[in-house]
Amino acid sequence: xxxxxxxxxxxxxxxxxxxxxxxxxxxxxxxxxxxxxxxxxxxxxxxxxxxxxxxxxxxxxxxxxxxxxxxxxxxxxxxxxxxxxxxxxxxxxxxxxxxxxxxxxxxxxxxxxxxxxxxxxxxxxxxxx
Amino acid sequence: xxxxxxxxxxxxxxxxxxxxxxxxxxxxxxxxxxxxxxxxxxxxxxxxxxxxxxxxxxxxxxxxxxxxxxxxxxxxxxxxxxxxxxxxxxxxxxxxxxxxxxxxxxxxxxxxxxxxxxxxxxxxxxxxx
Numbered sequence: 001x002x003x004x005x006x007x008x009x010x011x012x013x014x015x016x017x018x019x020x021x022x023x024x025x026x027x028x029x030x031x032x033x034x035x036x037x038x039x040x041x042x043x044x045x046x047x048x049x050x051x052x053x054x055x056x057x058x059x060x061x062x063x064x065x066x067x068x069x070x071x072x073x074x075x076x077x078x079x080x081x082x083x084x085x086x087x088x089x090x091x092x093x094x095x096x097x098x099x100x101x102x103x104x105x106x107x108x109x110x111x112x113x114x115x116x117x118x119x120x121x122x123x124x125x126x127x128x129x
Numbered sequence: 130x131x132x133x134x135x136x137x138x139x140x141x142x143x144x145x146x147x148x149x150x151x152x153x154x155x156x157x158x159x160x161x162x163x164x165x166x167x168x169x170x171x172x173x174x175x176x177x178x179x180x181x182x183x184x185x186x187x188x189x190x191x192x193x194x195x196x197x198x199x200x201x202x203x204x205x206x207x208x209x210x211x212x213x214x215x216x217x218x219x220x221x222x223x224x225x226x227x228x229x230x231x232x233x234x235x236x237x238x239x240x241x242x243x244x245x246x247x248x249x250x251x252x253x254x255x256x257x258x
Contacts, residue, residue, distance in 0.1 A: 002206055004131045041258065043251040072229070074205035077131055081203060081210045083229055083241060098227035098243040100201070100212060112212060112258065114227040114243040122172040129170065129241065 003075060010103040011075040014082060017108060023068050025060035027053035035107040042113050063088040071129040078103050085118075085129060093118040096128050132204060139232040140204040143211060146237065152197050154189035156182035164236040171242050192217040200258040207232050214247075214258060222247040225257050 003011070017033035020026065030053050038049040045055045059066065066088045074081045080101045087094035095115050102110035118128055132140070146162035149155065159182050167178040174184045188195065195217045203210045209230045216223035224244050231239035247257055 002131070002133045002136055007131055039255065040253060041255050043248065043253050043257050046252045047255055072208070074203060074208050074210060074229075076203035076205050076210075079201070079203050081205075081227075081229075083227075083243070096243045098210075098212075098229070100203075100210075100227070114212070114225045114245045116243045116245055119172065123175045124169060124172050126168065126170050126176055128172050 007075040007077065009106075010078060011073060011080050013103055013106065014080040014101050014108065015070070015073065018068060018070060018082065018084075021056065025056050025064070025066070027056040027060075030056065033108055035104070035109040037109060039110040041111060065089060083129070086115075093120060136204040136206065138235075139207060140202060140209050142232055142235065143209040143230050143237065144199070144202065147197060147199060147211065147213075150185065154185050154193070154195070156185040156189075159185065162237055164233070164238040166238060168239040170240060194218060212258070215244075222249060 013033060020029045021033060030049065034049050034052065036049055038052065040047045040052060045051055066086060069085045069087075070082055071085060072083045080103060082097075082099045082101075084097050084099070085094055086097055096118055097116075098114045100112045101108050142162060149158045150162060159178065163178050163181065165178055167181065169176045169181060174180055195215065198214045198216075199211055200214060201212045209232060211228045211230075213226050213228070214223055215226055225247055226245075227243045229241040230237045
């Protein structure tokens with residue numbers, strides 16, 4: 001395995017954030033993982049950590065039973081990538097999401113993502129994951 | 130830098146594939162980078178290497194001046210991640226794309242991607258990249 005101890009730590013920070021913030025949509029746990037200087041690149045959310053917490057609260061109200069299934073995760077230095085499946089409700093085809101996080105000093109400081117609706121019925125019988 | 134020689138090689142293979150296959154949409158160079166057993170997870174393309182080459186030929190016919198600007202790229206063992214901006218024509222807002230490749234024995238053997246339209250005018254003044 002080629003991961004350094006620092007990379008393992010960065011990856012674990014992000015996986016812990018998924019488990020404790022994103023999966024339960026729990027804004028109260030966000031400050032343990034997200035820097036106060038958080039730079040948001042998702043175009044649908046206002047910038048900054050406070051806006052992220054408001055978004056989590058909103059999402060929890062809209063879809064309290066949503067799930068975020070991690071399919072694969074990678075780390076390269078201070079960047080962590082997570083490929084996962086969001087389903088907002090039972091039976092939802094959901095979204096494929098690729099998140100990229102930059103970590104500094106034990107906190108997530110920057111975030112990019114790409115999100116795509118999963119639409120069954122295309123020409124490829126392979127799973128999107 | 131935490132990348133091993135093998136990781137550097139895997140990353141370079143993918144960057145070379147972008148330069149020589151994806152950016153020029155040149156299917157004739159694909160066999161140098163893509164395994165005959167290529168597993169495609171993009172839902173809009175038929176599975177396999179030959180279908181990928183047909184897709185490249187089609188895309189080149191549709192949008193011969195398209196560009197693929199790499200914003201960041203990562204490697205973790207045998208997986209390479211590329212975050213890039215596709216524009217099909219001048220002035221196209223384009224797509225944000227995150228590609229994930231698995232490399233084995235010096236060839237790309239598996240590919241997942243997530244693709245999103247870039248839509249200006251949202252609540253976040255930060256760039257999607």
